[in-house]
Amino acid sequence: MKSLPKKSKFLVRILTVSTIVLSLAATDASAQDGEAKFKSTCGSCHSIGGGKRVGPDLQGIGERRKEDWLINFIKHPQQMIDSDPDAKTMAAEFLPVVMPDQPLTDDEIKAILGYINGGAATATAEPEVPARATADATKEEIDFGRQLFTGVASFEEGGASCISCHNVNYKDVVPGGLLAKDLTEAWSRVGEDAGLMGILGSPAFPAMQQAYADHKLSEKEIFALTAFLNKVNSDKANQVATMNPLHYGGIAGIVIVFASIFLVWNKRKRSGVKHDILNRQIRSK
């Protein structure tokens, strides 16, 4: 620096100071980004210290896994489960649910991991407790939940009924869809009221996201559905033992495949070249 005139020295100092201030501000912002991103994209499936939800509790994840591993896993869960024995063992417990790929940059993931490994542990140790517990739901509210689930009542914003994709084994409920996981015991599996209401408030599975993105569920509807699924979960006496849908999931898959082949084939045959020839022949008769 000895060759620099006084004025430049001063400038350099200002630059250094402002760089430090700026980088401090940036770290702070990315920690905040991490928190906001975690809450909006991971929080409906994961807690930090609040127990298992749809996916594992992420408290202390930075000690259990290397950063590279985490970045890879978060970007492509299925790919890692297929190729990495640790990922496979961990995921086995959550089957058939697989975490959807997260379209995030390395920096975004690092910010989220920073939040998980940092101050988050104390901040979200307790899941947010909903205003009212569904254990206190009235008979009418539980029944409204059943009607919404089965499509007897429709959602205010017109979303698809749950039964088109999910099944519950419960008295007076007709068998539901096999596209997604059986929900008979979902209430306890995904973290009771807080966990389930979180999922319904911002569904994070692609299929559900699509079904409800433009058809948000209201608080009243979420409460009723949660109350119904709490009832189904705890009222063991009225759970009906039907065949586990996963057993005939394979058959349903085959039926769907055949149905789609048939539809495609049928459409081709009707609108293809043959169709025109056929029309000509009919006309010329």
Ligand code: HEC
């Ligand atoms: C739709 C639900 C869902 C969302 C959203 C989701 N995850 Fe997951 N996550 C899972 C499931 C389920 C597993 C268990 C592995 C599997 O089956 O894919 C998992 C596993 C993980 C693991 C591995 C944990 C371990 O013990 O090795 C990490 C890390 C993780 N998720 C981080 C995230 C982060 C970060 C986000 C947000 C950017 C996120 N997840 C969003 C469902 C989800």
Ligand code: HEC
């Ligand atoms: C378009 C199909 C579709 C509709 C409609 C739908 N879901 Fe889902 N849901 C899914 C898929 C796919 C998953 C991801 C897990 C899987 O593959 O089974 C899922 C996951 C869930 C989970 C987490 C399951 C678990 O145990 O980890 C819950 C809870 C859930 N849905 C509740 C509901 C409720 C309540 C409704 C009605 C408001 C609903 N879903 C409507 C497709 C759907």
